[in-house]
Structure formats: structure tokens, C-alpha cells
Amino acid sequence: MSDLRFTAKRAERTEIPRPKRGEGQWALGYTEPLNKNEQSKKDDSPLNVRDRILYTYSKRGFDSIDPADLRGRFRWMGLYTQRKPGIDGGKTAILGEEELDDRYFMLRVRSDGKLLSPATVRALGQIGVDFARDTADVTDRENIQYHWIRIEDVPSIWERLDAAGLHSLEACGDSPRPFLGSPVAGVAVDEIIDGSSALAEIERRYIGNPEFANFPRKFKTALTGHPSHDVAPEINDVAFVGTVHPEHGPGFDLWVGGGLSTNPMLAQKMGVWIPLEEVPDAWEAVASIFRDYGYRRLRSRARLKFLVADWGIEKFREVMENEYLDRALVSNPSPESPVGHRDHIGVHDQKDGKKYVGVAPTAGRVSGTLLVQLADLLEEYGVQGARLTPYQKIVLIGVEPAVVDALLDRLDAIGLSGRPSGWRRNTMACTGIEFCKLAIVDTKNRARDLVDELERRFPGLDAPITVNVNGCPNACARTQVADIGLKGQLVLDDDGRQVEGFQVHLGGATGLQANFGRKLRAHKVTSAGLDDYITAIVTNYLADRADGESFAT
Numbered sequence: 001m002s003d004l005r006f007t008a009k010r011a012e013r014t015e016i017p018r019p020k021r022g023e024g025q026w027a028l029g030y031t032e033p034l035n036k037n038e039q040s041k042k043d044d045s046p047l048n049v050r051d052r053i054l055y056t057y058s059k060r061g062f063d064s065i066d067p068a069d070l071r072g073r074f075r076w077m078g079l080y081t082q083r084k085p086g087i088d089g090g091k092t093a094i095l096g097e098e099e100l101d102d103r104y105f106m107l108r109v110r111s112d113g114k115l116l117s118p119a120t121v122r123a124l125g126q127i128g129v130d131f132a133r134d135t136a137d138v139t140d141r142e143n144i145q146y147h148w149i150r151i152e153d154v155p156s157i158w159e160r161l162d163a164a165g166l167h168s169l170e171a172c173g174d175s176p177r178p179f180l181g182s183p184v185a186g187v188a189v190d191e192i193i194d195g196s197s198a199l200a201e202i203e204r205r206y207i208g209n210p211e212f213a214n215f216p217r218k219f220k221t222a223l224t225g226h227p228s229h230d231v232a233p234e235i236n237d238v239a240f241v242g243t244v245h246p247e248h249g250p251g252f253d254l255w256v257g258g259g260l261s262t263n264p265m266l267a268q269k270m271g272v273w274i275p276l277e278e279v280p281d282a283w284e285a286v287a288s289i290f291r292d293y294g295y296r297r298l299r300s301r302a303r304l305k306f307l308v309a310d311w312g313i314e315k316f317r318e319v320m321e322n323e324y325l326d327r328a329l330v331s332n333p334s335p336e337s338p339v340g341h342r343d344h345i346g347v348h349d350q351k352d353g354k355k356y357v358g359v360a361p362t363a364g365r366v367s368g369t370l371l372v373q374l375a376d377l378l379e380e381y382g383v384q385g386a387r388l389t390p391y392q393k394i395v396l397i398g399v400e401p402a403v404v405d406a407l408l409d410r411l412d413a414i415g416l417s418g419r420p421s422g423w424r425r426n427t428m429a430c431t432g433i434e435f436c437k438l439a440i441v442d443t444k445n446r447a448r449d450l451v452d453e454l455e456r457r458f459p460g461l462d463a464p465i466t467v468n469v470n471g472c473p474n475a476c477a478r479t480q481v482a483d484i485g486l487k488g489q490l491v492l493d494d495d496g497r498q499v500e501g502f503q504v505h506l507g508g509a510t511g512l513q514a515n516f517g518r519k520l521r522a523h524k525v526t527s528a529g530l531d532d533y534i535t536a537i538v539t540n541y542l543a544d545r546a547d548g549e550s551f552a553t
């Protein structure tokens with residue numbers, strides 16, 4: 001794609017001065033690549049790698065892959081090389097990517113808030129069984145993530161996904177990453193507005209569209225019309241949140257510039273009302289601002305949140321209206337952020353008299369076999385389908401009230417509880433050292449063992465305490481917005497040896513009490529000591545809490 005369209009001309013319309021030292025903002029005329037990622041995207045559109053995978057690499061094998069594709073453009077197809085087994089976390093920062101690379105891939109399949117039919121759930125499970133050594137994790141971006149994928153198998157996997165109405169296009173890379181949609185869109189009795197059609201339209205217009213395939217970095221979208229704000233809108237680059245205008249009725253507020261990682265920022269609320277049919281245009285305007293004005297010089301400053309923080313929300317709105325929408329947005333107070341759960345666990349009423357049922361795999365760890373078993377149950381009990389959630393959960397949609405109890409028992413038996421303990425419900429974990437090249441510590445297995453142990457130590461805990469386990473500072477499992485956020489790093493044990501451990505952040509939250517957890521410098525814990533550490537702080541909280549006082553307060 002040519003970047004020359006995005007010249008200083010557009011910027012002149014809002015009199016944005018051209019700084020002496022450019023940040024790589026195309027709209028200000030800085031179109032020359034300023035780092036190797038930008039150069040690679042300019043050399044060849046990352047979308048072109050699809051054909052090379054289908055017709056060259058999958059036929060000739062791993063060693064035929066151009067390194068610029070392998071460690072760059074493959075991401076636009078949802079493919080990353082996974083970490084070579086047996087390399088400890090101490091080597092992560094020392095070794096080059098080549099030394100960490102395995103000859104297998106992680107493949108991320110986006111669901112974009114779609115309702116997955118029983119046949120689709122079966123297809124997803126069978127891919128895990130046939131091609132991914134039975135892996136199939138549920139991620140907190142509503143993806144299914146496979147591991148151990150061979151390049152030779154990618155065309156067959158894509159064929160099966162295509163037949164199931166799914167794909168992995170732009171599931172990674174500097175692109176419009178997988179969308180978070182409300183898992184109960186169109187069915188929940190308390191829904192403000194169903195945004196599914198807008199998400200589908202955004203996907204149809206912009207995913208795989210070369211004009212929107214070269215952002216400064218990743219671009220995360222969330223959309224919900226549910227009052228629980230069940231898509232973590234505070235920490236997405238762009239979020240549409242259901243609201244009601246006193247005259248016009250239901251529509252969406254627009255929030256921009258949220259994100260975690262090493263410089264966490266909460267999204268700023270624009271305080272507007274956007275009707276359902278205009279959401280795709282508004283998405284395009286925000287995405288275009290990011291593409292044209294986003295900082296491209298330093299990768300560490302290349303997320304939309306930095307631009308929003310520098311401009312402020314008023315200027316962002318002005319540029320959006322004047323340069324991209326050519327119309328004014330309707331002002332409307334932003335909706336109140338709610339308190340309480342957003343994960344839809346348990347049994348809830350639908351508009352049509354049926355029920356939806358949220359179930360909790362442990363820390364998102366699922367398998368191909370488990371998805372096939374789930375598909376069996378969906379078919380046996382006549383359930384309409386399932387959606388994935390941003391909390392690594394699965395929501396079954398369209399359950400007949402008469403079969404709920406029997407279905408819950410059967411789900412329990414396969415490890416998908418609709419009545420999980422608070423610990424199983426509220427613990428998330430990122431991919432971690434098992435497969436991630438950036439990881440310093442193990443996460444999934446550690447989280448599973450932690451949940452088992454905390455269930456034993458605190459059976460029937462009456463207060464929800466969220467625990468987010470992350471393998472490095474990148475915060476893919478949202479270190480900063482958990483009651484107990486754990487950031488993987490090497491720490492010293494009692495004998496002064498460097499071992500796997502965590503920096504602790506306490507008291508983070510989203511929703512009404514949206515807040516980043518405090519990083520307590522003294523609170524570093526070895527992985528082996530994690531059970532005892534959490535036991536100690538939960539015991540203190542239980543002893544000291546006043547009536548109704550949550551862990552975060």
C-alpha cells in the first residue's frame with residue numbers, strides 16, 4: 001500500500017505543527033520508515049504472505065521460509081513461531097529470536113464475538129486434535145489459540161476454518177486485532193443494544209483490507225451493548241459502549257486510547273452517541289487517525305494511547321470530526337461504569353425465555369478434545385451455540401430451561417464448571433514460558449496449581465478476588481487490572497539464587513473502580529512461594545475487612 005496519500009496536507013486542516021524531530025507520523029509527512037518493522041511493512045504488504053504460505057512455504061517446508069516473513073509478516077496470518085522447549089526464562093532477554101524459535105507455530109483464530117454453532121465448536125476442537133497436539137486455549141481476546149502447528153498443515157487448517165466461517169487473518173501483527181464482542185449480544189434480557197451487526201460490518205469492510213493493514217502497532221477493538229461492560233472497554237484502543245440518548249434511544253459511546261503493557265492507560269471517554277449503523281464509519285475514523293497520526297518511530301510509543309494522551313480527547317474528537325467524518329458527533333454523557341462481574345458465569349435469562357450459561361475452564365486452558373466433548377453436549381442438549389469471553393470463559397447460548405441442571409452436571413464432569421469456585425472463576429493466565437518467546441516464567445500450569453491449592457485453603461471464599469498471572473511485563477493477561485496482578489520476572493530466592501517469580505501489583509480493577517494496581521516494590525515472590533504469599537494477604541484481608549469491603553478497597 002502506498003503511504004504517500006497521507007501527506008502533511010490533511011494535517012494542515014487542523015493546523016497541527018510539524019515537529020522538528022518526527023515521530024514517524026505519516027500525516028505530518030514522515031513517511032520514510034524509521035525502524036526495521038516499518039521498513040518490512042513498506043517492502044511488502046504483510047497481507048501478501050498468505051499466498052507464499054499456501055503455495056510455497058507449506059509445500060517446501062520450514063527451512064524455505066524467508067526470515068522477514070517468519071518473524072514479521074506471518075503475524076498478519078495469526079502465526080507466530082513458538083518458543084523452543086527447554087529454554088529457561090533467564091535466557092529470554094539474552095538469546096536472539098532465532099535461538100528461541102521453534103520449528104512449530106502458534107496459530108490464533110479470531111472469533112470476533114461470533115456465535116459458534118455446535119458444528120463450529122466441533123471443527124475447532126478437531127483442528128486441535130488433528131494438527132495441534134490437542135491444544136486449543138481460550139484467550140482473553142476471544143480467540144482459540146493452537147500450538148505445535150506445522151507450516152505444512154496450515155492450508156488444511158485454513159480450509160477447515162473457512163468452512164466453519166472463521167479465520168486467522170490479522171489475528172496478530174500491526175493490524176486490527178481480534179474484536180471483543182459482548183458474549184451475550186442479542187440474547188441477554190438486560191441488554192441495551194445488540195452491536196453484532198456493526199462488528200460483522202467492520203470485519204467485512206476492514207479485515208484483510210490493505211488500507212487498514214499497516215498500523216503503527218496493534219489496534220484492539222471492543223464493542224458491547226451490555227450494561228456490565230463485558231468487553232473490558234477501558235483497556236482497548238477503541239471501544240463502543242452501549243448507552244441511551246434521551247431523544248434518540250440506544251446507541252454507543254466511543255472510548256479511545258486504552259491499553260496495558262508497560263505504560264498502562266485507561267481509555268478516555270468521548271461522551272458521544274453513535275447510532276448502530278454509524279459505528280463502522282466511526283471505527284474507520286479512529287483507525288485512520290491511528291494509521292495516519294500514530295507514532296511509528298519507536299515501537300514502545302506506537303500504540304494509540306500515546307497519541308490520545310498527548311492530544312487529549314477534545315482534540316482527538318475535533319480531528320475525527322473535521323478530517324475523517326466530515327460531520328459532528330452527537331454529544332451525550334458517557335454511561336456510568338458498573339460494578340460486579342462481567343464474565344457471565346452461571347445461569348442467566350435470555351429475552352426469548354431460554355437461558356445462557358457461562359462456564360469456566362481453568363485459566364483458559366482448554367484442549368481440542370474438550371471442545372469436541374463440548375460440541376457433543378451442545379448437540380445432545382439442543383443448545384444453539386457458544387461464545388468466547390474476554391475473561392477466558394465460554395458462554396453457552398440458547399439453553400432450554402428444562403435441561404439446565406442436567407447440562408451443568410455434564411459440563412462439570414468434563415471440567416467446564418458453570419458453578420466454579422471464586423478462585424477458578426477469577427484467575428486468568430497468559431500463554432507463558434510453555435510457548436511464548438517473550439516469557440520469563442510459567443503461567444498456565446502455575447495458575448492451575450494455584451487455583452487447586454487456594455480452593456483447598458479457602459473453600460467457600462465469599463469475596464471475589466481476581467488473580468491475573470503474566471509471564472512477562474507485556475501484561476497479556478492484564479497484570480494491572482486484577483486484585484492480585486502478577487508480572488513474571490526472575491527474583492531471588494532465600495539462598496540468593498535467581499528463580500522464576502513475580503512482581504506483585506495489588507488493587508487493580510476495571511469498571512466503576514477502574515484503577516491500576518499498585519506495584520509494590522517489596523512484593524516480589526518466587527513462583528514456588530506464590531501459594532503462601534496469596535494465602536497471607538487474603539488471610540489479612542479477611543481478618544481486617546469492614547462490612548462489604550472488597551479486596552480492592
Ligand code: SF4
Nearest residue numbers: 430436439471472476
Ligand atoms: Fe508472552 Fe509476556 Fe504476553 Fe505472557 S504477557 S503471553 S509471557 S508476551
